[in-house]
Amino acid sequence: MSPTVGELLKHKEALITVFSVVGATLFYFFYRLYRGRKYHLKELKALGLYQDNTKDVMNEKTGLRERRVSSKIKVYWKANKLIFSKYNRAYGIKNFENLKPNLETLFGKKIELITHEKQWWSSQPKIILHTESFPEKFLLSQIPSLTVGQLFIGIDALMNFIILEVIKNFENTLLIIGPKGSGKSVLINSIIRSFFQTLLKHNRLNEYQLIIADNKGTDFIEVVDEFKGSYYQPFNLGDLRELVGRLRQHKEEIEATLAFLKANKISPRHWDEIRTEDTKFYVPPKLFLVLDEMKAYFGSGKSAPKLSKDPTADELARKEKYDLTQEFGHLVNFFAEQCRSTGIVLICASQSPNKSDYDYPDFINFPILIASQTNAQQSIQLIGDTSLNDNTLTRGKFVIRDEIETRRVLAPLSIKIKGDGDGSK
Numbered sequence: 001m002s003p004t005v006g007e008l009l010k011h012k013e014a015l016i017t018v019f020s021v022v023g024a025t026l027f028y029f030f031y032r033l034y035r036g037r038k039y040h041l042k043e044l045k046a047l048g049l050y051q052d053n054t055k056d057v058m059n060e061k062t063g064l065r066e067r068r069v070s071s072k073i074k075v076y077w078k079a080n081k082l083i084f085s086k087y088n089r090a091y092g093i094k095n096f097e098n099l100k101p102n103l104e105t106l107f108g109k110k111i112e113l114i115t116h117e118k119q120w121w122s123s124q125p126k127i128i129l130h131t132e133s134f135p136e137k138f139l140l141s142q143i144p145s146l147t148v149g150q151l152f153i154g155i156d157a158l159m160n161f162i163i164l165e166v167i168k169n170f171e172n173t174l175l176i177i178g179p180k181g182s183g184k185s186v187l188i189n190s191i192i193r194s195f196f197q198t199l200l201k202h203n204r205l206n207e208y209q210l211i212i213a214d215n216k217g218t219d220f221i222e223v224v225d226e227f228k229g230s231y232y233q234p235f236n237l238g239d240l241r242e243l244v245g246r247l248r249q250h251k252e253e254i255e256a257t258l259a260f261l262k263a264n265k266i267s268p269r270h271w272d273e274i275r276t277e278d279t280k281f282y283v284p285p286k287l288f289l290v291l292d293e294m295k296a297y298f299g300s301g302k303s304a305p306k307l308s309k310d311p312t313a314d315e316l317a318r319k320e321k322y323d324l325t326q327e328f329g330h331l332v333n334f335f336a337e338q339c340r341s342t343g344i345v346l347i348c349a350s351q352s353p354n355k356s357d358y359d360y361p362d363f364i365n366f367p368i369l370i371a372s373q374t375n376a377q378q379s380i381q382l383i384g385d386t387s388l389n390d391n392t393l394t395r396g397k398f399v400i401r402d403e404i405e406t407r408r409v410l411a412p413l414s415i416k417i418k419g420d421g422d423g424s425k
């Protein structure tokens with residue numbers, strides 16, 4: 001016969017004690033399980049970060065007493081920082097650098113930076129692993145105010161702003177490579193917007209001419225409109241003719257000015273130094289030249305079209321288009337290679353990371369590369385390591401390799417653009 005409720009209540013205290021003990025044990029058990037998972041204690045132990053037992057043991061073979069090194073671990077998260085405040089004493093920051101790939105796999109997060117901090121109560125410093133902390137979305141309205149000549153690229157994983165200096169550091173040629181929908185056009189839109197809004201704010205909009213080449217013909221309508229730029233679709237022969245004509249003229253003006261400067265022994269560090277009211281000679285204006293969908297016109301494998309004896313209008317048009325495209329490629333190479341100090345800004349973007357997919361331009365002339373996801377082999381060719389082989393590099397996340405370092409970057413979202421990045425018109 002089962003006990004009645006009345007009988008059970010007589011042993012109330014005993015029951016409460018039993019439930020509390022069982023509850024506390026279960027809580028502790030699950031807490032340990034959870035904690036162990038979150039901090040991967042087993043794996044950290046396997047990496048040698050700590051040993052949790054101290055023992056003097058007898059080595060049976062040698063007959064000598066051996067002391068087992070023991071250490072405790074204290075590891076915790078603070079926002080995006082993983083902090084080790086107690087670990088194997090033999091370890092220092094270098095060991096953590098070496099363990100970086102293991103720790104990244106273990107915690108499933110990119111480690112952006114490793115620093116250390118003194119702890120007053122210990123001779124052992126805290127090791128701080130700063131992991132990536134990109135916000136869900138980063139908007140153009142959140143960027144700082146710029147000075148003229150700065151290109152705003154985005155934020156790095158530690159929320160630092162990444163800003164390139166066109167005038168101060170000659171960071172004026174950018175190559176953006178990423179698969180469709182990776183956010184190239186959005187990034188370019190943001191760069192243009194922040195750059196030209198800064199000019200506008202300082203009443204200097206007339207200093208740069210915005211020129212866009214983009215076969216899609218949709219992604220830059222607003223900025224071209226707002227900042228009085230020119231929009232060309234190079235697949236159209238008329239557009240290509242006009243665009244190449246303008247660039248050809250710019251090159252001629254630059255060459256003439258170069259010759260003049262040389263003859264007069266003037267050597268400005270940057271041409272902005274001679275773009276002043278007092279300058280008595282002509283200095284060409286500055287171009288802000290954007291080439292999106294580059295593979296569409298510089299894709300390799302197009303051989304020169306042959307003309308028949310009595311060429312048709314169609315043949316002539318194809319020949320002219322071919323010749324103009326070649327010239328266009330040479331011009332872009334010229335601007336990328338030789339115009340660092342003239343003030344030109346050149347931004348080229350395309351989908352394929354494969355250099356052999358292009359006749360032009362020469363990737364070598366682009367010290368600043370902003371790249372999105374690709375395979376390990378292409379990644380090594382482009383930036384020297386495999387960090388582009390990463391499927392978290394999507395929608396506005398890139399790796400930027402400038403002349404100093406390689407960093408992950410999140411670009412600001414500027415405006416909704418048509419086409420939605422699927423390459424369709």
Ligand SMILES: Nc1ncnc2c1ncn2[C@@H]1O[C@H](COP(=O)(O)OP(=O)(O)OP(=O)(O)O)[C@@H](O)[C@H]1O
Pocket residue numbers: 137138178179180181182183184185186187351395396397410411412413417419420421422423424
């Ligand atoms: N910085 C960003 N933050 C959030 N979402 C973004 C960001 N950049 C792009 N996206 C999203 O990704 C979509 C595709 O972007 P975008 O059109 O720029 O890609 P793309 O690389 O130019 O593609 P395609 O090669 O097809 O032209 C955008 O419509 C937007 O929804």
Ligand SMILES: [Mg+2]
Pocket residue numbers: 184185186219292421
């Ligand atoms: Mg695009």
